[in-house]
Amino acid sequence: MKIQGWLFIWLSVFILIMAGVYGVWSKEPAGTTALVLAFGLSLMIGFYLAFTAKRVDAMAQDNKQADVADEAGELGFFAPHSWQPLSLAIGGAFAFLAVAMGWWLLFFSLPLILVGLFGWVFEFYRGENRTQ
Structure with missing residues (x-):
């Protein structure tokens, strides 16, 4: 979960920079406001994931030597033949x-x-x- 938290935090930094560039270049308030709100939402998700990553055990995506199948679980039961x-x-x-x-x-x-x-x-x- 640490990686997802950092991805969202860096995404929010990118969105904030793009909001500034878009606001100066286009001088259009609706798009700038939407980008600033997207920055806030991405920042909230990033901080939530980074905050909860400290309270949970390390997952497979936090291990650089992990395989894709390490976190895979049972997907469920599906009927073999159904009309x-x-x-x-x-x-x-x-x-x-x-x-x-x-x-x-x-x-x-x-x-x-x-x-x-x-x-x-x-x-x-x-x-x-x-x-x-």
């Missing part, structure tokens, strides 16, 4: 097509979306996983 995303995608495509063709197409897309959504959420609550 529910297809139903959800077709229903979503019909819903977006309803904006262009006519709102009557929503009557066909909403059931497909609901079947896909509920089927995907409750996919593993069938059969042996079902509670009585």
Whole structure:
């Protein structure tokens, strides 16, 4: 986290310099104000990350000899084969097509979306996983 903190602090210094250059060169207050606000936001994030880096253990990105996979964890469980995303995608495509063709197409897309959504959420609550 130390590296991220320093990156944001140096980014805020760069943004402040660019805000000065932009303000003098363009004499436009809206862009200069936006850059000064971006400087403040970047500085707040940088100080937060630098402040919390002192309170947490060293992470893999703080070690120069670390590999990319050192901080990698489990990403989660994904269904190996599921037809529910297809139903959800077709229903979503019909819903977006309803904006262009006519709102009557929503009557066909909403059931497909609901079947896909509920089927995907409750996919593993069938059969042996079902509670009585």
